[in-house]
Amino acid sequence: MTQSHTITRDEAQLRAAMLDVHTYRLDIDVTDANVFRVQAVITFSAAESAVGGSTFIDLLEHDVYSAELNGHTVEYDGSRLRLEPLQLDNELIVSSTAEYSSTGEGLHRYIDPFDEAEYLYSQCEPADARRIFPVFEQPDLKATFALGVTAPSYWTVLSNEPGTHVLDGEVAHWTFDATPVMSSYLFALIAGEYTEVATGSSKSRVPLGLWARKSMAVYVGAEDILDITRSGFAFYEHQFGVVYPFSKYDQIFVPEFNAGAMENVGAVTITEDYIFRSAVPAAMVQRRAITILHELAHMWFGNLVTMRWWDDLWLNESFAEFVSHLAAVDAGFADAWTTFNATEKTWAYRQDQLATTHPVIADMVDLDAVAVNFDGITYAKGAAVLRQLVAWVGTEHFMAGVRNYFTEYAWANTTFGDLLRPLEDASGRELSSWAEEWLHTTGVNTLSWQRDGDEVIITQSSPVRKHRVVVGFYDVVDGKLTRTSSVAIDLQEKTTCLPADDAALMLVNDEDLTYAKLRPDAASLQVLTERLSDVDDSLARSLLWGTAWDLTRDGEASAAWFLELILTHVASETDSSVVFSLLRQATTALKYFVPTEHASATRQHFAHGLWQLAEDAVSGSDVELQLVQAFIRHTRSESKVSELADGHGLAGFSVSTDMAWSAIQRLVALGVVGEADIEAAHAEDDSSTGYLAAVQARAMIPTAAAKAETWQRITGGDLTNLELRHMVMGFADVHDHELLAGYVDEYFNRIEDLWAASSFETAETFALGLFPLWASTEETASRTMTVASSTRYRGLQRILTELHDDVRRALTAQSAF
Structure with a gap:
């Protein structure tokens, strides 16, 4: 399945001016294992000025058997049906078939390797409804959807609205209630041998359903x-002043899902990564809760009121991300903002320092631009900026503006200006200048500070913005670094002076209200290095950890210093998300920020330190689990990994099946075990998880022949999205990069052809997963930019430009080692 014809913003605006879409009546037959059949009847009206003219409707890679507009045959070119001549009132009838997707885009089909049960689900955002049925594929042409589905009699079928079915021999005919008006990217069809895990209702009596595949x-x-869903319902209905606007709320865990979750109206699909069959860090449990709350928030932000075009994608994602953390605190996750700082803001800071950064309100000229902008700016920076906005106007004023926004624009499409006005009315503040500073510019400020006697001088880098911050002063109290005083201040100039307490540690942006990197004074940096784990506030510690990582990424501190900082303080860290983030950053530092000649010794030292910390950790604790997981990633020593692979760990430590797989994979990469051992492990764990673990393990076999075979399979085009992802991860996981040296030329010679022949999700996996970032050299940087500057594919150009930045950053960091 190749990448699709794009749709431009100009085309969408013209089409929106011409048309009002009324109904989609869809009958979809999924009884054939190879193709699905669609009968679509679409009614729409045209503006008087458009009568007699033409437009198009989107349909991607279908076999069209008949297509008639008002009784006249229309032409199909593989991506569009030409609609002409238009009448005031129009009816389009199309009959077609298409193959199921194996990439997680459109209507995806999955066969469970455990029991061969079949599962389907749709994924339409941003513009993949057109892979399923003919559709005016843009957010502002909302319509109602009436769905009928013919499926095997033993299947469950779910959609946006409740449905009923009648049996007809070995098939069932399902009919679903018509939806309210909604955008096409929110369409949902989930079908197969799904099991209803649980049911319930919200406080406002909305029916809740929870589904997963049988195995x-x-x-x-x-x-x-x-419980978290009910809490979210209560919080949002109270804060937004609008009851849940749809008739039911199903959450369905689906296999081979590309994202964390998707906010389809009334039928949210969620990745199976959030089904935990063994112990996971508390960070993952909290991330699942925040994801659940994020998708629920979309029922208002995005589904009830929808962006007009993808320029305002952030109106969906940033708002959902921001309010989901508010809801998480309300649900009992007291340190949710610590998690936000450690994970989301780290993502945003990285994205905003790339050459491809863009304003929060982005210039989405076409769908190609949209596809690559589900990124750290759209989600995380936007949410961080909203946190700063709330610091300026106050939570109550912010929520009052949001309530007025929902009341005024329910079921409509909007731009940011439609939200800004009620926020200004509620707060009494002029916000257009704030919006210009924060939403229409790029880049992250750096706030640095120096002490000068009894004053502190705070300097912000360009572009100068208004920052509402808290400055915290920390001193030793009962052996802990405790905030003894603080001051709230507005930073509106390049430099700001204020009186400074004679404290051991000073922290600008304490409470993390603004969006900025931090550069402490020398005394504070020394205290950070020596006593970071003594800081008694988790959010303050996260800010300091983030500062340490920024210094390392920017080449202002060495990776050796950062890794030693982790070994010194991580075992005392009480916030699971901070530990999770730090150990991922350690992986990046070890892989890319340490010069080749020091890599082996540095990794060995770090892995040994992790094991020592794990031995001293509280048995059964979250930090013990994460330390052992990280040890398996980094060690090159056989003995302890072999014990873990056999199910034996530290005293009192339970080795799960998933951890045993990680240990087996590490032994494979070490060349200690091979195909027979992989097959034996798979026989013991014949689940879908075990299947993918075996796929990844086979790709890790450290021989030239095995790598060549894996490369052929990766580039052969017959893998599903998750098979491909796991195989790519295994291929790249080597202890001796000489095994991959020959694939550097392969990558640069073939990446453009691989991109052209693939769907976006598959192409992105190729471009990112196979890139030789381990070979961070000037030559790699040059070759990367050569391809980036010559390719005609916008998405590939952006990814390669960002990878070039990663190579340059790695070289800078290595020079500081």
């Missing part, structure tokens, strides 16, 4: 998920 249902933590 995974036993591992779903149903009560935890329903």
Whole structure:
């Protein structure tokens, strides 16, 4: 399945001016294992000025058997049906078939390797409804959807609205209630042998359903998920002043999902990564809760009121991300903003320092631009900027403006200006200048500070913005670094002076209200190095950890210093998300920020330190689990990994099946075990998880022949999205990069052809997963930019430009080692 014809913003604006779309009546037959059949009847009206003219409707890679507009045959070119001549009132009838997707885009089909049960689900954002049925594929042409589905009699079928079915021999005919008006990217069709894990209702009596495939249902933590869902319903209905606007709320865990979750109206699809069949860090449990709350927030932000075009994608994502953390605090996750700082803001800072950074309100000229902008700016920076906005106007004023926004624009499409006005009315503040500073510019400010006697001088880098910050002063109290005083201040100039307490540690942006990197004074940096774990506030510690990582990424401190900082303080860290983020950053530092001649010794020292910390950790603790997981990633020593692979760990430590797989994979990469051992492990764990673990393990076999075979399979085009992803991860996971040296030329010679022949999700996996970042040299940087500057594919150009930045950053960091 190749990448699709794009749709431009200009085309969408013209089409929106011409048309009002009324109804989609869809009958979809999924009884054939090879193709699905669609009968679509679409009614729409045209503006008087458009009568007699032409437009188009989108349909991607279908076999069209008949297509008639008002009784006249229309032409199809593989991506569009030409609609002409238009009448005031129009009816389009199309009959077609298409193959199921194996890439997670459109209507995806999955066969469970455990029991061969079949599962389908749709994924339409941003513009993949057109892979399923003919559609005016843009957010502002909302319509109602009436769906009928013919499926095997033993399947469950779910959609946006409740449905009923009648049996007809070995098939069932399902009919679903018509939806309210909604955008096409929110369409949902989920079908197969899904099991209803749990049901319930919200406080406002909205029916709740929880679904998973048969082989995974036993591992779903149903009560935890329903509890967080109910909490979210209560919080949002109270804060937004609008009851849940749809008739039901199903959450369905689906296999081979590309994203964390998707906010389809009334039928949210969620990655199976959030089904935990063994112990996971508390960070993952909290991330699942925030994801659940994020998708629920979309029922208002995005589904009830929708952006007009993808320029305002952030109106969906940033708002959902921001309010989901508010809701998480309300649900009992007291340190949710610590998690936000450690994970989301780190993502945003990285994205905003790339050559491809863009304003929060982005210039989405076409769908190609949209596809690559589901990024750290759209989600994380936007949410961080909203946190700063709330610091300026106050939570109550912010929520009052949001309530007025929902009331005024329910079921409509908007731009940011439509939200800005009620926020200004509620707060009494002029916000257009704030919006210009924060939403229409790029880049992250750096706030640095120096002490000068009894004053502190705070300097911000360009472009100068208004920052509402808290400056915290920390001193030793009962052996801990405790905030003894603070001051709230507005930073509106390049330099700001204020009186400074004679404290051991000073922290600008304490409470993390603004969006900025931090550069402490020398005394504070020394205290950070020596006593970071003594800081008694988790958010303050996260800010300091983030500062240490920024210094390392920017080449202002060595990776050796950062790795030693982790070994010194991580075992005392109480916030699971901070530990999770730090150990991922350690992986990046070890892989790319350490010069080749020091890599082996540095990794060995770090892995040995991790094991020592794990031995001293509280048995069964979250930090012990994460330290052992990180040890398996980094060690090159056989003995302890072999014990873990056999299910034996530290005293009192339970080695899960998933951890045993990680240990087996490491032994494969070491060349200690091979195909027979992989096959034996797979025989013991014949689940879908075990299948993918075996796929990844086979790709890790450290021989030239095995790597050549893996490369052929990766580039052969017959893998599903998750098979491909795991195989790529295994291929790249080597202890001796000489095994991959020959594939540098392969990558640069073939990446453009691989991109052209693939869907976006597959192409992105190729471009990112196979890139030789381990070979961070001037030559790699040059070759990367050569391809980036010559390719005609916008998405590939952006990814390669960002990878070039990563190579340059790695070289800078290595020079500081």
